[in-house]
Amino acid sequence: MEETAKQDLVFLELRRKLQSGTLFISGDIARDGADVKVESRHDSLLNIQTADGSYQVKLTPGVSLVETLLQRSPGSCERGSHFRLRLRVEQESEAPQSVIGRLRVKVTYSFQCQSCGSTVLQDRAFGRVLPLPNGNWNALVDDWCCHPDPFANRKLLPRDGDCLLGDTFILLAQDTSCEQTLTREGNSSQKASAEVKQKRVSKRVMLSCTSCSAVLGEELSAEVLKFYITEILVKPGEDGGCDITRLSLEPKSDSLRQRFLEQTLASRLVELSSAQSIFRFSIQTPDSTAVILLWLLNTDTLVASFPGESFISTGDVHPREHQSCQAVQAVKVLYVLCSDSKLKDVVDVWEKDISVHPLPLPQSTCEELQKLLMSSTSRLPTFLRCMNSYQVAYLRM
Numbered sequence: 001m002e003e004t005a006k007q008d009l010v011f012l013e014l015r016r017k018l019q020s021g022t023l024f025i026s027g028d029i030a031r032d033g034a035d036v037k038v039e040s041r042h043d044s045l046l047n048i049q050t051a052d053g054s055y056q057v058k059l060t061p062g063v064s065l066v067e068t069l070l071q072r073s074p075g076s077c078e079r080g081s082h083f084r085l086r087l088r089v090e091q092e093s094e095a096p097q098s099v100i101g102r103l104r105v106k107v108t109y110s111f112q113c114q115s116c117g118s119t120v121l122q123d124r125a126f127g128r129v130l131p132l133p134n135g136n137w138n139a140l141v142d143d144w145c146c147h148p149d150p151f152a153n154r155k156l157l158p159r160d161g162d163c164l165l166g167d168t169f170i171l172l173a174q175d176t177s178c179e180q181t182l183t184r185e186g187n188s189s190q191k192a193s194a195e196v197k198q199k200r201v202s203k204r205v206m207l208s209c210t211s212c213s214a215v216l217g218e219e220l221s222a223e224v225l226k227f228y229i230t231e232i233l234v235k236p237g238e239d240g241g242c243d244i245t246r247l248s249l250e251p252k253s254d255s256l257r258q259r260f261l262e263q264t265l266a267s268r269l270v271e272l273s274s275a276q277s278i279f280r281f282s283i284q285t286p287d288s289t290a291v292i293l294l295w296l297l298n299t300d301t302l303v304a305s306f307p308g309e310s311f312i313s314t315g316d317v318h319p320r321e322h323q324s325c326q327a328v329q330a331v332k333v334l335y336v337l338c339s340d341s342k343l344k345d346v347v348d349v350w351e352k353d354i355s356v357h358p359l360p361l362p363q364s365t366c367e368e369l370q371k372l373l374m375s376s377t378s379r380l381p382t383f384l385r386c387m388n389s390y391q392v393a394y395l396r397m
């Protein structure tokens with residue numbers, strides 16, 4: 001597929017922990033850094049003046065500019081100029097939590113399909129919300145025990161009123177309320193016999209939304225549902241009703257979906273890295289085929305950018321005069337696509353390493369994520385796009 005995204009004209013990356021940042025200005029609007037002025041008239045507001053127009057970045061509260069230094073870009077100056085910024089960071093902002101971090105006991109939730117907004121489960125409250133052991137626990141138990149794994153073939157499954165939290169999914173006990181809202185692929189019978197249950201061990205029963213057919217998860221058994229956090233919206237309380245109306249009135253938008261996916265994954269990566277010191281992940285399909293290897297580099301990043309492509313269609317003579325945007329929290333990742341045959345060596349090493357954490361997601365979501373990462377990379381200034389064999393991308397929270 002032809003890559004259509006254009007490189008960002010202005011790209012700003014700030015590191016809160018390092019109290020510093022890098023500002024990149026594309027050669028399209030500033031060949032030579034000398035005609036660029038960066039200043040901060042008010043706290044948390046950054047003004048970037050180029051010969052072409054001005055750009056304003058709203059930083060988050062408590063972050064302000066101390067000093068700007070022009071640095072030569074690697075390569076020719078046609079590619080652009082870059083500046084090193086020194087910042088003052090007075091308050092750390094907290095990363096938004098993923099749905100897994102937000103679920104609580106004794107709160108009533110409604111579960112909606114993220115694609116179309118229809119409710120798939122209503123009024124669920126949990127007596128227990130418990131984390132499952134992390135993805136590689138079976139391999140680790142092998143290392144701890146001198147005898148055969150005592151947990152082998154014993155699955156941890158939710159009882160009535162339980163919500164078990166995986167890395168990218170939640171497990172719930174099944175009830176009759178979802179018979180109309182969820183469609184089972186591969187097995188339409190609800191009341192499965194023992195024989196059919198046996199077959200399910202080898203055959204995957206995918207669960208999809210009856211309204212829009214989006215894959216939301218799996219039916220692990222006649223008693224247990226698995227939902228991927230990238231496919232559902234979990235809303236507390238009765239006000240879920242209002243949200244459904246609002247969502248169903250909105251046109252189905254690809255960019256809304258992308259933002260949701262980006263935010264969900266970014267906040268989950270932050271949670272996993274801070275709780276378990278895991279930084280390397282293997283994004284996999286439900287049958288454990290690795291699609292993307294992801295290395296979490298920074299979680300203290302703020303990014304802001306002014307895209308190059310948004311000006312093309314306006315036809316305005318001075319379309320760039322005043323642009324402003326909000327800097328947003330993001331994670332910086334390195335990644336490789338497992339389909340890239342040139343990187344087979346890297347992929348092989350990662351696949352043998354048990355410290356690499358598996359993150360299963362539906363096949364279609366793995367593909368969406370692949371596009372999302374590639375699009376993020378392609379908008380970056382050329383010299384920021386890769387590190388060794390890895391591609392660089394930012395996932396905004």
Ligand SMILES: [Zn+2]
Nearest residue numbers: 113116209212
């Ligand atoms: Zn749906």
